[in-house]
Amino acid sequence: MATHHHAWHRRMTARDREEENRSSTPLELFFDLCFVVAVAQISAVLHHFLTEGRVGDAVPGYLAAFFAVWWAWMGFTWFASAYDTDDVAYRLAAFVTITGALILASGVRRAFDDGDYALVTTGYAVSRLALISLWLRAARGDPRGRASSYRFAIGLAVVQTLWLLWLLLPPDAQHPLFPVLALLDVSVPLLGERARRTPWHPGHIAERYGSFTMIVLGESVLAASRAVQRALDADQGSGELYVLAGSGLLTVFAMWWLYFARPAEHILTSARAGFVWGYGHSLVFASATAVGAGLAVNVDHVTHHGELSATAAAATLTVPVAVYLITVWALQFRPHHARTLDSVRFPVAALLVLAGTFTHAPGLVTGLVTAALTAFGVVASHRKALREGRDHSSETPVRE
Numbered sequence: 142m143a144t145h146h147h148a149w150h151r152r153m154t155a156r157d158r159e160e161e162n163r164s165s166t167p168l169e170l171f172f173d174l175c176f177v178v179a180v181a182q183i184s185a186v187l188h189h190f191l192t193e194g195r196v197g198d199a200v201p202g203y204l205a206a207f208f209a210v211w212w213a214w215m216g217f218t219w220f221a222s223a224y225d226t227d228d229v230a231y232r233l234a235a236f237v238t239i240t241g242a243l244i245l246a247s248g249v250r251r252a253f254d255d256g257d258y259a260l261v262t263t264g265y266a267v268s269r270l271a272l273i274s275l276w277l278r279a280a281r282g283d284p285r286g287r288a289s290s291y292r293f294a295i296g297l298a299v300v301q302t303l304w305l306l307w308l309l310l311p312p313d314a315q316h317p318l319f320p321v322l323a324l325l326d327v328s329v330p331l332l333g334e335r336a337r338r339t340p341w342h343p344g345h346i347a348e349r350y351g352s353f354t355m356i357v358l359g360e361s362v363l364a365a366s367r368a369v370q371r372a373l374d375a376d377q378g379s380g381e382l383y384v385l386a387g388s389g390l391l392t393v394f395a396m397w398w399l400y401f402a403r404p405a406e407h408i409l410t411s412a413r414a415g416f417v418w419g420y421g422h423s424l425v426f427a428s429a430t431a432v433g434a435g436l437a438v439n440v441d442h443v444t445h446h447g448e449l450s451a452t453a454a455a456a457t458l459t460v461p462v463a464v465y466l467i468t469v470w471a472l473q474f475r476p477h478h479a480r481t482l483d484s485v486r487f488p489v490a491a492l493l494v495l496a497g498t499f500t501h502a503p504g505l506v507t508g509l510v511t512a513a514l515t516a517f518g519v520v521a522s523h524r525k526a527l528r529e530g531r532d533h534s535s536e537t538p539v540r541e
Contacts, residue, residue: 153279156222176242179210181363182249201316206253210246217271219419223342224283273301293330300325307319347404347409361393361432365389382443390508428465435459435460455497455498455504463492470488486514490514
């Protein structure tokens with residue numbers, strides 16, 4: 142039986158940006174699955190608060206908790222694309238990062254209920270300390286990228302210190318300062334990359350983001366199916382519930398299809414493109430997570446368990462779906478210089494989904510619109526392939 146020996150501590154040199162067949166490692170896939178535990182917790186608590194009609198508490202709590210999970214995941218993911226050594230020390234740092242995410246997840250309910258961010262901030266700090274240690278390793282192992290690595294490490298340390306000090310403030314002072322510290326946090330990579338572009342791999346980054354998107358969409362399906370199962374266990378099944386369940390599946394299937402309809406790695410041609418695309422995915426992940434909570438809220442409304450009005454309950458589904466469609470269009474389709482019709486169909490679909498908020502079957506409208514948007518893209522791609530095939534055959538000389 143073959144055995145694999147992993148060095149305890151290799152020199153952390155930069156990966157080759159032109160490396161072929163660069164794919165996600167088993168550790169990275171495990172990393173994503175563990176982070177989705179935190180995403181699932183956030184979605185579950187968001188569903189609970191929305192169902193109770195506590196929208197004012199739900200939205201700020203959701204944004205704060207999701208920011209911490211997203212930014213911790215993103216920081217490690219981009220570092221791994223540039224400096225993954227897969228040695229024992231690196232794996233242990235990944236496990237520490239995961240531990241921080243799980244601590245963070247355990248504090249989500251407190252953050253929503255009482256505005257108590259102690260566990261969320263502590264878990265976030267654990268994850269960031271692991272990342273700081275990795276950047277310091279990169280500074281020692283990669284002389285060419287040392288200035289950039291030190292900028293990352295120092296920037297992360299300074300901002301994390303500010304987060305811990307923020308935790309000591311009263312809640313009234315925390316809320317207005319949160320976006321300021323979040324802005325400082327997301328500015329650290331901008332500072333680091335100015336010294337020298339880190340050697341992240343476009344194909345690897347595109348695959349990593351695609352993997353996380355798939356897992357988050359799967360979590361949305363799970364959240365909705367649990368809500369339907371609870372209704373069926375309570376003998377509250379109805380035609381309206383079954384239509385909503387089917388429409389929810391149709392919506393999530395379409396969301397998956399649309400995201401992967403265009404290759405992403407060809408967009409990541411520069412540091413600027415990488416920043417726009419990478420940061421923009423915060424809306425992809427946040428909206429996809431909220432869709433699961435929205436579906437569950439609408440199941441509660443259909444079974445007469447929610448406190449929200451029909452329009453408000455519908456909006457918990459239609460708004461995140463519309464945000465998802467616009468963001469995927471902006472990040473995945475517009476950079477490909479799509480034709481005018483392609484550039485219009487996504488915004489139109491988003492508007493139709495939002496209009497569905499005011500109908501008697503918002504879930505069905507959302508499912509049908511997203512399915513129609515997907516079908517239109519499939520037909521357009523097929524016609525384009527046929528045209529290109531005819532053009533190619535007409536240019537090919539015929540041998541007699």
